[in-house]
Amino acid sequence: MNIVVWNCRGALKPNFQSYVQDLVKFHDPTLLVVMETRIGGSRARDIINRLPFDGAILTKTIGRAGGLWLLWNSNRVEVTQLACSKLEIHTAIKVRASSSYWMFSAVYASPRNAERRILWDNLSNVADLHNLPWVIARDFNEPLSGDDKFGGRVVNSSRSLLFKECLDKCNMVDLGFSGPRFTWTNRREVQKLIQERIDRFFANLDWCLLYPEARVTHLTRCHSDHCPVLLETNPQNRVRLNRPFKFQKYWLSDVSFPRVVAQAWNQSSHLQEATESFAKKANEWNRNHFGNIFAKKNQIKARLNRVQRAMATRPSSSLVELENELLKELDNVLNQEHELWALKSRVN
The missing domain is CATH 1.10.286 (GTP Cyclohydrolase I; Chain A, domain 1)
Structure with a gap:
């Protein structure tokens, strides 16, 4: 079972839906959490209805900010909503293919200190109300230590201490990661570049015992200043099978x-x-x-991933420029891909 969390910074962006389709195609998430959608109500429902999920919980936006979606496939999991606010969704998950039953929380931490303190208190209170295996997926908007940040001001020790205290009260451990180190960037020139690891998965001991092989991966960042984060509960190597011939x-x-x-x-x-x-x-x-369009898209994403890994350890002006060039190339290829799918739909 796979879970993807992504702060998209706006679900009305032109390539939002096609990128979600790509995430589904390559990573097959049972649960998808989308943060900072900046859209709610009927317009949000219209977009969700075009995505390959049949279950959804939406929070209200805060003006033109915020917005938290939890989407899922009901043939794989049964999701029960336990509590919901503008910044939190707490659910119980029953995996249909097994007897496992656990709690899943999707949380967006406000950058404002007062709201953040309320969130820490809420999570501590939730921890006192159950003894289930529990995993939290979130944009914490807060590095835990200096190792989680490059550039800008130093990590605020008092704020990070409150964060750590909350995690301790909830008996949470960081599930770690592979891939580029940082999950967010301000995408500025190297002299003003800031990078942070603020999108994470945390789990309690019971959940870790339930899924001892669980793995977290920072995916390639594009279409947002945050990268999607993938959690695989039971990682498997994907096997490519030869497809039978099909006339198009x-x-x-x-x-x-x-x-x-x-x-x-x-x-x-x-x-x-x-x-x-x-x-x-x-x-x-x-x-x-036709296939060179899809191959080129994957090649650009692979190059982006390598550039973003390098920027985490040795950022430079040339790497920043290369990332921006690759992002522009990716947008062009996505436009070509869109035209190809439009041609297919007209003919078929």
Whole structure:
């Protein structure tokens, strides 16, 4: 079971829905937490209805700020809402494929000290009300130590102490991470660059015993100044299977496709041989002609991930410039991908 948490900084962004589709395609989350959606009510529901989830809990926005969504697939988990506020969603999770039953909290910590203190108290109170395995996913808006920050002011020791006290009261441990060290950046030039690790998963001992192999990964950051964070309760290596040949109707709209058919037919003397040749050549043509868009998108994301890892240890002006260039390239490729899907939908 996978859980993805992402502070999207606005669900009305042009590429928000396509990026969520990508997260679903590559990481298959059962639960998706989206923070700072900055949209609520019927407009939020309209967007959620276009996403591949059939369960949802939404919090109210704070003016044009805030907004917290918890989305899930009900064929995999049963989600019971326990409590909800503008900055917190507390639920009980029953995993349908097993007998496991645990508590899941999605929390967005306000940058304002007064509201943050209320949140710490709320979490401490929640801890006193149950003895379930418990995991918290959140944007804490607070580094725990100096190692969690690069640039800007030093970590406020009094604020981080209150944070640590809350975690101790809740018997929480940091689940760690792999990937780029920092989850948020102000995306400024290197002299003014600030990076922080503020998006985290915490769990109590009972939850850790329930999922001893659980793994957290910081995914590539794009479309927001926060990166998505992936929690895999039972990490598995994905196996790529050979797909059977499938004819795509949108091929017929491309002027170069008849040449593919002609080559396969003219170079074969038997129907079965011609059919096999066509399937092979059509797949190669599709991969080179259309598939390069998807391959290029994945290549750019892989480069972005390497750049963001490097920026966590040795930031430089050249790396900042390279990240910005790659983000622009990614936007261009996403626009091309959108045009391709539009072509497919018109033909099909």
